[in-house]
Amino acid sequence: MASTLASRRTGRRLAADTGLLVAATAFALPLVWVILSSVDPQADLRVKAPDGLTLDNFDAVLKPDITFTPLLNSLILCGGGTLLTVVCAALAAYPLSRFRSRLNRPFLLTILFATSLPITAIMVPVYALFVQVDLIDTMQGTILFFAASQLPFAIWLMKNFMDGVPKELEEAAWTDGASPMQSLVRVVLPLMGPGVAVVTVFSFVMMWGNFFVPFMLLLTPDQMPASVSINEFFGNRGMVAYGQLAAFSVIYSTPVILLYVLVARRLGSGFALGGAVKG
Amino acid sequence: MSDPRRSLARALPVAPAVVLLLLFLAGPIAYCAYIAFTDLQLTGQAHSSFVGFANFRTAFGDEAFLNAVWLTLVFTVVSSLVGQNTLGLALAALMQRASKPVRTLTGGVVITAWVLPEVVAGFLLYAFFRKEGTLNAILDALHLPSQNWLYTLPILAVSFANVWRGTAFSMLVYSAALNEIPKEITEAAEVDGAGGPSRLWHITLPMIRRSIGTNLMLNTLQTLSVFGLIWVMTRGGPGNKSQTLPLFMYEQAFQNSMIGYGTAVALLLLLVGSVFSVMYMRLLRTEV
Numbered sequence: 001m002a003s004t005l006a007s008r009r010t011g012r013r014l015a016a017d018t019g020l021l022v023a024a025t026a027f028a029l030p031l032v033w034v035i036l037s038s039v040d041p042q043a044d045l046r047v048k049a050p051d052g053l054t055l056d057n058f059d060a061v062l063k064p065d066i067t068f069t070p071l072l073n074s075l076i077l078c079g080g081g082t083l084l085t086v087v088c089a090a091l092a093a094y095p096l097s098r099f100r101s102r103l104n105r106p107f108l109l110t111i112l113f114a115t116s117l118p119i120t121a122i123m124v125p126v127y128a129l130f131v132q133v134d135l136i137d138t139m140q141g142t143i144l145f146f147a148a149s150q151l152p153f154a155i156w157l158m159k160n161f162m163d164g165v166p167k168e169l170e171e172a173a174w175t176d177g178a179s180p181m182q183s184l185v186r187v188v189l190p191l192m193g194p195g196v197a198v199v200t201v202f203s204f205v206m207m208w209g210n211f212f213v214p215f216m217l218l219l220t221p222d223q224m225p226a227s228v229s230i231n232e233f234f235g236n237r238g239m240v241a242y243g244q245l246a247a248f249s250v251i252y253s254t255p256v257i258l259l260y261v262l263v264a265r266r267l268g269s270g271f272a273l274g275g276a277v278k279g
Numbered sequence: 280m281s282d283p284r285r286s287l288a289r290a291l292p293v294a295p296a297v298v299l300l301l302l303f304l305a306g307p308i309a310y311c312a313y314i315a316f317t318d319l320q321l322t323g324q325a326h327s328s329f330v331g332f333a334n335f336r337t338a339f340g341d342e343a344f345l346n347a348v349w350l351t352l353v354f355t356v357v358s359s360l361v362g363q364n365t366l367g368l369a370l371a372a373l374m375q376r377a378s379k380p381v382r383t384l385t386g387g388v389v390i391t392a393w394v395l396p397e398v399v400a401g402f403l404l405y406a407f408f409r410k411e412g413t414l415n416a417i418l419d420a421l422h423l424p425s426q427n428w429l430y431t432l433p434i435l436a437v438s439f440a441n442v443w444r445g446t447a448f449s450m451l452v453y454s455a456a457l458n459e460i461p462k463e464i465t466e467a468a469e470v471d472g473a474g475g476p477s478r479l480w481h482i483t484l485p486m487i488r489r490s491i492g493t494n495l496m497l498n499t500l501q502t503l504s505v506f507g508l509i510w511v512m513t514r515g516g517p518g519n520k521s522q523t524l525p526l527f528m529y530e531q532a533f534q535n536s537m538i539g540y541g542t543a544v545a546l547l548l549l550l551v552g553s554v555f556s557v558m559y560m561r562l563l564r565t566e567v
């Protein structure tokens with residue numbers, strides 16, 4: 001009985017492995033294509049062994065106007081937006097996590113409601129509003145909107161991580177006469193380092209990949225982040241150089257993949273999302 | 280009773296977040312609800328006027344709008360409800376039994392597709408589905424008929440693209456949920472001779488039903504707001520054969536300069552999103 005169960009289990013593991021490998025291959029095809037094409041002197045649209053290895057594609061795109069300026073713009077937008085998000089979320093999460101108030105529950109419910117609203121739907125009115133208050137085509141306007149759109153989820157996550165820091169640890173600081181602000185910065189935040197890292201990386205990754213927000217709110221080409229400028233490869237340059245487009249995609253995607261790996265390794269593969277994340 | 284000055288001081292740190300949310304999120308939503316009832320245009324006419332429900336009446340008599348509603352429905356059902364959800368559950372279930380290297384490899388590949396920037400994902404799948412692309416190369420090799428997917432079945436192509444990009448999330452949610460089912464329960468059922476499908480139906484699915492609900496809501500909300508992926512792959516075309524509501528809204532507001540009409544469509548999208556959002560909150564109610 002035990003042996004049949006064991007052999008059945010081995011058989012099942014083989015079946016599961018096969019199934020997963022088929023799925024992994026299917027998912028990998030587009031990824032393999034972009035990597036091979038980026039080093040292929042004659043890249044086209046299908047997966048194939050490269051006609052020789054070359055770094056010419058990277059050479060061709062590693063120029064100020066094609067890569068460096070858009071990536072720098074992305075960094076300013078997403079760095080600024082993330083910083084604002086994390087600071088505001090940490091400040092807001094502290095009283096929500098530490099003090100009882102009648103307003104906590106309605107506030108948190110509103111926040112939770114806002115996390116799941118389709119931000120895409122409000123971009124037309126945001127555009128119209130930004131035109132009226134002269135924030136259209138400005139980096140600071142886009143940063144502020146990025147921060148606001150990411151805030152509900154950041155507050156929600158931050159509050160849950162903060163709840164995990166025992167109150168007793170702060171009480172020593174309070175008896176020494178520390179203000180709530182001091183105890184937040186010196187005691188609570190250092191103790192929830194991994195939580196802060198998750199909120200930071202998640203906000204940054206979401207903004208780095210976001211296309212619609214900068215596409216709507218920025219107009220001047222040299223302010224565009226990489227998510228928008230990548231479309232130039234399709235549009236105005238006539239024949240699409242697929243190898244260069246692939247090389248650019250690899251450069252543009254690498255930072256977020258590295259950031260994800262960094263966080264995922266610290267927190268285990270589950271990413272501790274608890275089913276409360278927007279995809 | 281607590282001292283009101285003290286409670287005010289305690290609540291002060293929430294202020295920056297509240298200001299940002301009011302100005303940049305609540306403000307636009309309120310503004311959205313307002314201009315949806317006006318005939319505001321992009322071309323800078325001196326002032327717009329209140330037109331009541333005219334935009335909504337136009338929408339429901341507009342074939343292009345109804346087409347967009349239909350395509351959004353197809354896109355959501357195919358890519359989110361069926362695709363991401365079922366595939367994510369299948370992958371998570373297989374991962375429970377698979378050997379560690381295979382599990383790590385598959386997880387890595389599927390999650391990479393998820394972490395990639397939206398536009399890059401769109402571009403990779405554009406190449407995959409193009410007439411000269413990888414899918415047709417494979418079909419040719421298997422002597423199956425190939426076709427120009429982005430032209431003949433654009434909505435299906437973008438739906439598959441969304442499955443490719445979004446399945447990781449369902450996979451993570453379901454992996455976490457399946458890990459929480461005590462081993463003894465499935466093993467007891469197995470010893471009692473319950474077959475795979477019956478174990479899935481009577482034990483696994485009921486035990487993870489809350490995760491299923493959460494996952495379906497979040498997938499749906501995410502799918503409703505997909506813009507960049509479709510924009511890069513097809514621009515909503517050919518014609519309007521893959522024009523979902525976000526792309527329709529964009530076209531009306533900017534290419535046709537009818538901000539009022541575009542916003543009315545946006546408001547409808549927002550309402551649908553709100554309904555799902557409220558349902559999602561009810562699911563999570565016990566946790567707040």
